[in-house]
Amino acid sequence: MRVALFLSTWLLCLGAMATPNEPATLDRTSWPEPLTSPALFDVASRAEILTFAHALLATEALDENALKQRLNLKNINLDSIDTVRQRLWRQLLVNYNAAQQSCDQDASFCYLIEDMPTLREQAGKFAVADDSFYAAWAEPSREFHRRYLDEQLRLAALFPQTGSEIGLYGAHEFNGAEMNDRLFLLTFASGPSQLPGTTDWLTDYLRKQSMSATFFVLGNSLQARLDKTSQQAVRSLYKGQCVGVQGWEYRSHSHWQDWQNSILRSNALVKQQLPDSHVPLFRPPYGQRRADSGEFFQSQGLQVALWNIDSQDKAASLTAEQSAHRVLTLMLLWRHGVIAFHDTQDKVRTALPWLLKATAQSGLGWEGCEDRMPASDGGR
Template sequence: MMVRILLLLGSLLVTVCAEPIATLDRTLWPDSLASHPGFNAASRLEILNFASELMGSELVAPDEWPQHLGLPQVDMLAIDRYRAQSWLRLLAAFQAASRECRSCPQLKTVAELRQLVLSPPAVPARLQHWLAESRLFHARYLQEQLTLAAQFPHPSSEIATLTSDEFTGYELMDGEFLLSFDAGPTMAGGSTWRTTRVLSKAGQNAVFFLQGEPLAQRLSSSPEALAQELGENCVASNGMSEALYPELENWRDALRQSRRLLHAIPEVTQLSWFRPPQGQRTAEMSGQIFERIVLWNIDSQDMSPGLSTQQVADRVTTLMLLWRKGIIRWHDNGPKAAAALPDLFLALQTSPVRWVDCRTFADH
């Protein structure tokens, strides 16, 4: 038991100074994800690997966390809240991934999940390379999450909610994923056009959180062309610019202006949703101008210059296996989403994944 605990701690401590953006080469997993059994088997092991790192993090003394996360100070209560909530989510995810498996343990409590983490199922030799890289991925990913949690709500982020009516993606059903895109639209014929063409070809759609300044430029030339470009997708607000809304004295005026611009797009499904840039907002903004603040729980990191298109796709796939539900955040002002999505759709087309039609939220 003590050896296992030391291994848990060692994985976390070794990676805190490594590349912070987590990604995992999915070719190391030799089996197909394009079936319910295949997806669920991969999901169970990714869940256990993240749970292992989460358990290891509990062994770090409170006064050591600032150094581990590279922060001047940390909020241990916020870290503890994140860990407690994550254990519940991991339990629900593991239960869903095991429901159709007769030989899998049918866990009922977090205590049972923790015991399974300490005595995990044997991994065959052909998966040993994947296992090592998966553990590294989850250690890095946990560091990303704990860095956000340790500072919340100063600054606020997608790591937790400020009010009960914020939408994060964990509210969806098992297997449901909603695609979302920030920071558009681009100019005619740009990344937004390429992304919407990819979605249309696959018979899918997404929520495009549009920023007011580039949106105004598109509307000034041809609102009809923009509407045709967006097609069967939905639009919502990403504010007027990348400005951080907690720092804006006139944030209500900015949101009203953003709403007026959205209303100027003809014949496109509009959602009364606001996604604050970088997820930074205050509780006061909830229900103001737009009905809901909508965040995300799967960040593609597609704007990170150090990640290739394949690494971005692999990161998204791994996090889909881990959480089994959620809102995926992409950007449509960059090329990686349009390049990554076709293979992602193909790889998961007969898996338990169900892509949510954004238009089902039109009245919410």
Template structure:
């Protein structure tokens, strides 16, 4: 274990993050997994293998010191309690996810390593997993291990900064959710930052979803909605989101943890949304949902009473596509999201309808996953 820890530290010190975000984004080559994942059995087998690699990487990261994380992430302080909480939560989720994926294990399946009843059992099996991997899958294993460590570094950095810098990494109260509690193999699509100008990326994303018979929650910026409303009318705008759901992303895309006018940002956007969309959609319009997604996931730790007074829930996410990031191509988004869905097995996917990558990546993702997962209807996100 000491050798694994030293390797993790050496790799992590090359991560070179900074205060605004990680400099290196986790990437993976899904093609190295040589079997389809478009059935429940195929998805579960790939999921079992991915979870074991992920759990071993989590164990290695648990050994990192505060000094290691400060140097790797280029941050001044580390909230060790928060970092440990996230690592322990991920291990607990990994145990639950492996147990779900192992329900249809068959004899002779190299991804089936027994029936772990605790995280200690899971880590023991994960530590021995390497010996059972077929020679043809060694490249897959090494690639996924690199991805797992890079992804854990992305998330561990957020945990180390929380709550001084708030994010999607943890909740402040029971009116906040991120998809960790969804049922097995259930996923919700969400999009941030729209709408764009008419006939822009937002319109094309909506057309793509309609063509694929999928729904999503669109977290809209009030100022963008007002601009679009000025150029058209409320009826046309409501029809644009036919079959979809709309919620608030605030008036402007800035941190609602630091902005003096954050409460006004939320109430102004809520009023505008309510004037354009009904609370429950008909067949011809979209639905307005009483949710708020904070830009960057940043909100004040003591904002719970305000959201309760407004009748709002804070809707976060646990599967970040990074589709806004210039470092990540459309193909890399598909690789990343399918891999994370295999590891996480349920949750909220974050995309942005003001960028072009989602509209081409998602149809491929839908096709490759087939009937292996269930896409939740946007009217029932919880």
């Protein structure tokens, strides 16, 4: 009976899903100004917020059938979509309020927005004139936010039956939404890469920049590294960084019968081999985990570490530059949060340096990985 229930649930989820569209990206060279000050970051942020809000408002006129067609799904959860929409609106209002604090320095894209009704009103009539200084950016940005919004609504349409970063199952999970304005955390998953590889380059690069990030490793990949090198070599690899787990292998932990052992086994390996770098965090592959898994994670002292800014660097359709440009656009939109890269992808060698250079004078902060430690852990 248990097997039959699993199969029926799996088939139901499969039947609801269809092939997603290619991930959204925006060529940042269409934006006419470099982000060389906090005020100029805010100008670009206000522009992206209003463009996304305009796209979000337009979707509220779509009925269920129209949403299914647009999202390329056979079944959708309308309540989940509405919940995510409301959460997005609340975040947009908070973000725009933060971005308009510098309007006395540069009034571009500044409107009198004090509450939700005025935000919705301005979003509805937001447009960029053809002769505007920002005209070359306007249409590419509209297309980006339409496609990016579809990504989010598609995840919402499948939640909570299919877990993802779009929502939390409990207080044992976080996605960066609670972080302060202009503060970001770098995370890398699916490693370590084969030797020599991107993980080696990346950890060395971060140390040279006096930065730290959280690496979510796969148990089998870490064991392969240990077998080929040594414990000391692996400890040197992650020196100054934080290491959480992504399970023993890269597969969904939502319908896998051995999901608990996958997490326990990989977490024990990291804790034993990398005691100075280990953090009690689990990053679910594909963002998928069981809705009823909270008791397990809490009993193990683990937090589920999600994200709100996805580089989509694993997508074959995106180049390294496009992935970096996508991340920057989402940083402007959400203004804080957890950025997800993969250190098994060579794209990060180009994407990360470009991103740091593009934001170097923007007044942003990069949260140290140890600052993300659960309060009860007491530090490393």
